[in-house]
Amino acid sequence: MAIINRIAAFVEDMRAWRHDIHQHPELAYEEHRTGGRVAELLREFGVDEVAEGIGRTGVVGVIRNGEGPAIALRADMDALPIVELTGVPHRSVNDGVMHACGHDGHTSMLLGAAKYLAETRNFSGTVVLVFQPAEEGLAGAKAMLDDGLFERYPVDAIYGVHNMPGLAEGEIRVSAGPVMAAADSFTVTVKGRGGHGAMPHMSIDPVVVAAAMVGGLQSLVSRNLDPHKTLVVSVTQIHGGDTFNVIPDTVTLGGTVRYFEKEVGDANRQRMEALLNGIAAAHGASMEMDYKTGYPPTLNHAAEAAFAAGVASEITGSAAGDQLKVMGSEDFSFFLLEKPGAYAWVGNGNEQDRPMLHNPHYDFNDNIMPTGASYFARLVETSLPRS
Numbered sequence: 275m276a277i278i279n280r281i282a283a284f285v286e287d288m289r290a291w292r293h294d295i296h297q298h299p300e301l302a303y304e305e306h307r308t309g310g311r312v313a314e315l316l317r318e319f320g321v322d323e324v325a326e327g328i329g330r331t332g333v334v335g336v337i338r339n340g341e342g343p344a345i346a347l348r349a350d351m352d353a354l355p356i357v358e359l360t361g362v363p364h365r366s367v368n369d370g371v372m373h374a375c376g377h378d379g380h381t382s383m384l385l386g387a388a389k390y391l392a393e394t395r396n397f398s399g400t401v402v403l404v405f406q407p408a409e410e411g412l413a414g415a416k417a418m419l420d421d422g423l424f425e426r427y428p429v430d431a432i433y434g435v436h437n438m439p440g441l442a443e444g445e446i447r448v449s450a451g452p453v454m455a456a457a458d459s460f461t462v463t464v465k466g467r468g469g470h471g472a473m474p475h476m477s478i479d480p481v482v483v484a485a486a487m488v489g490g491l492q493s494l495v496s497r498n499l500d501p502h503k504t505l506v507v508s509v510t511q512i513h514g515g516d517t518f519n520v521i522p523d524t525v526t527l528g529g530t531v532r533y534f535e536k537e538v539g540d541a542n543r544q545r546m547e548a549l550l551n552g553i554a555a556a557h558g559a560s561m562e563m564d565y566k567t568g569y570p571p572t573l574n575h576a577a578e579a580a581f582a583a584g585v586a587s588e589i590t591g592s593a594a595g596d597q598l599k600v601m602g603s604e605d606f607s608f609f610l611l612e613k614p615g616a617y618a619w620v621g622n623g624n625e626q627d628r629p630m631l632h633n634p635h636y637d638f639n640d641n642i643m644p645t646g647a648s649y650f651a652r653l654v655e656t657s658l659p660r661s
């Protein structure tokens with residue numbers, strides 16, 4: 275079993291859908307045109323039920339074919355606030371908005387699978403096609419869940435894919451356990467006492483305290499974490515002061531924390547609080563930390579990951595079960611907290627100059643669409659076999 279011939283036959287359709295969506299990108303929860311187009315195509319394909327407006331701008335399609343289990347297949351539809359620099363003919367016509375994460379490709383691959391499944395119906399059970407909004411930071415997956423996605427459309431498992439630049443074109447990786455990290459954020463306000471830049475002894479300088487904090491935070495990973503575990507703590511912002519001869523009252527720091535295990539994140543958060551309070555106190559200053567938990571880690575379920583890897587290697591002809599973990603984050607994690615399932619990487623190509631996700635020169639690789647669509651379709655046909 276390789277790429278499904280019937281799917282390969284309408285690769286030009288998938289390319290056209292993808293280029294149209296790419297040209298008209300929409301930000302989180304603004305996917306009105308994209309969602310409308312998806313719903314229109316699903317109806318055209320003969321999908322049995324199409325519902326719009328789930329999780330604000332999400333779309334769900336259902337293909338029913340007799341008795342059997344139900345599985346969900348998911349794609350994301352939102353774009354990013356980036357000025358596109360690709361120069362391709364299908365480049366964005368919406369200034370400052372760009373499909374720089376390939377969600378146009380994910381959507382088109384799932385549309386390709388939907389067209390094939392609605393036409394051939396070579397399975398026994400139910401397929402729920404989930405086109406979600408707002409993956410980029412605004413938790414569209416959670417919005418769909420909160421809107422009753424799985425109460426209205428009960429499923430036994432859910433599968434999703436994301437393209438990955440640097441992985442060979444059309445290769446698939448899907449493995450048990452962590453795939454992407456949790457993404458928390460923090461803002462620290464350092465409170466000192468402002469004064470004259472020429473008389474530092476009369477003030478408590480929050481700039482010096484903040485500098486000590488940036489240095490101190492580097493010890494969390496290097497000195498407090500079990501070397502076998504994974505954690506990232508990055509300070510990505512420092513704001514303080516307005517002029518050269520005034521010591522400011524306050525300085526703020528901001529950054530991100532990434533990890534795969536909740537226990538690692540919880541322990542780090544406590545350690546951060548203690549360390550930063552201690553550094554502030556050592557300088558006679560004080561601090562306040564506003565710590566926000568973001569997307570949870572994306573953790574694939576073992577049985578579904580093994581099953582998906584088997585399906586993937588049938589399509590690609592090469593092993594698919596090697597682990598590929600990334601410290602980015604993904605709101606598919608919310609689906610995996612409610613249903614068993616697996617999130618797979620599909621290689622976008624490993625040419626040296628191929629841009630990474632979120633780069634203004636990035637473009638989804640059309641050549642991988644038959645692979646992604648076949649993977650979705652074969653997940654259905656293999657897990658819902660006709661008796």
Ligand SMILES: [Zn+2]
Pocket residue numbers: 374375410631632
């Ligand atoms: Zn992204």
Ligand SMILES: [Zn+2]
Pocket residue numbers: 375376377409436
């Ligand atoms: Zn993405």
